[in-house]
Amino acid sequence: MLPFTGSPLDRRSDKRSDPDWVAQRLVGARILPLWQGQVLVTGSPVLKAAAVPLEVAQTLVTPLGVMVFLGLEEADLGEGRAVFAFDVTASPDAPEVLKSFGEFRDLRTSSLILRRKDLAILSQAKGMIEWHSRNGFCARCGAKTETADAGTKRVCPLCGTEHFPRTDPAVIMLATCGERCLLARNVNWTPDFYSCLAGFMEPGESIEEAVRRELHEEAGIIVGNVRYFASQPWPFPAALMMGCYAEAEGDALKLDPTEIADAVWYTRDQARALLEGQIEARRGPIKSAIAWHLIDGWVRSDK
Numbered sequence: 001m002l003p004f005t006g007s008p009l010d011r012r013s014d015k016r017s018d019p020d021w022v023a024q025r026l027v028g029a030r031i032l033p034l035w036q037g038q039v040l041v042t043g044s045p046v047l048k049a050a051a052v053p054l055e056v057a058q059t060l061v062t063p064l065g066v067m068v069f070l071g072l073e074e075a076d077l078g079e080g081r082a083v084f085a086f087d088v089t090a091s092p093d094a095p096e097v098l099k100s101f102g103e104f105r106d107l108r109t110s111s112l113i114l115r116r117k118d119l120a121i122l123s124q125a126k127g128m129i130e131w132h133s134r135n136g137f138c139a140r141c142g143a144k145t146e147t148a149d150a151g152t153k154r155v156c157p158l159c160g161t162e163h164f165p166r167t168d169p170a171v172i173m174l175a176t177c178g179e180r181c182l183l184a185r186n187v188n189w190t191p192d193f194y195s196c197l198a199g200f201m202e203p204g205e206s207i208e209e210a211v212r213r214e215l216h217e218e219a220g221i222i223v224g225n226v227r228y229f230a231s232q233p234w235p236f237p238a239a240l241m242m243g244c245y246a247e248a249e250g251d252a253l254k255l256d257p258t259e260i261a262d263a264v265w266y267t268r269d270q271a272r273a274l275l276e277g278q279i280e281a282r283r284g285p286i287k288s289a290i291a292w293h294l295i296d297g298w299v300r301s302d303k
């Protein structure tokens with residue numbers, strides 16, 4: 001199971017539209033604050049999600065402070081505690097008020113040392129809060145929207161349109177040509193960083209077609225067989241990364257200079273060394289990202 005997946009929460013979509021049921025779940029709930037896109041964490045060396053009780057969260061309530069029901073925790077007997085995400089961005093003193101519970105940190109850089117199930121829960125929390133922060137107005141008529149169903153959707157009071165949380169599908173692929181794989185550096189990345197190519201899907205495309213199009217556009221290669229690997233939610237801010245292996249029909253490259261600064265065919269040994277940080281002045285993707293697992297899976301497939 002990939003990092004960012006495997007949440008143990010039961011989302012209870014059958015109950016979360018009932019305001020009375022949700023209000024009862026707030027009592028004794030675990031409330032996960034987010035501030036300026038950062039998550040509250042605690043612990044060392046392994047980080048955990050830090051929760052605050054309702055009475056503390058209530059001191060940080062603002063008109064912009066969306067609270068979202070994420071789900072119920074697992075329980076051996078009866079019903080588990082409810083878990084909510086709470087946006088405290090509009091409270092500038094939130095880090096000070098909550099410092100006895102934990103500190104706000106970036107989710108992506110914390111992902112390597114966060115407890116796995118907490119990473120999945122915080123991924124959902126961040127994805128939901130990011131979505132709310134970018135969808136305050138109706139895409140259909142432009143009016144201000146309001147939260148509904150415990151923060152799991154937004155509704156336009158003017159035209160009645162319901163807006164549901166968005167996830168943007170993206171393909172990320174490791175192109176292979178015989179015993180080598182293609183790793184590239186985007187023009188926006190630091191000069192030492194090499195990883196898989198990726199891109200957003202476009203309307204009217206299958207996953208396989210998006211993989212072939214992206215590799216042709218960015219690296220000039222023709223791809224035959226495409227094989228699905230796994231998917232990973234990537235809430236920065238709202239992507240679902242769909243990982244694939246793509247068999248190139250030749251190794252000649254024609255890079256798109258507006259997107260790709262460099263691309264290199266790596267042997268298995270070179271790719272393994274990149275993942276292990278053993279190539280001087282070069283680094284690969286972080287271990288929590290699907291790109292790392294795509295490369296690792298290919299390196300291991302030789303054995």
Ligand SMILES: [Zn+2]
Binds near residue numbers: 143158160161
């Ligand atoms: Zn509207």
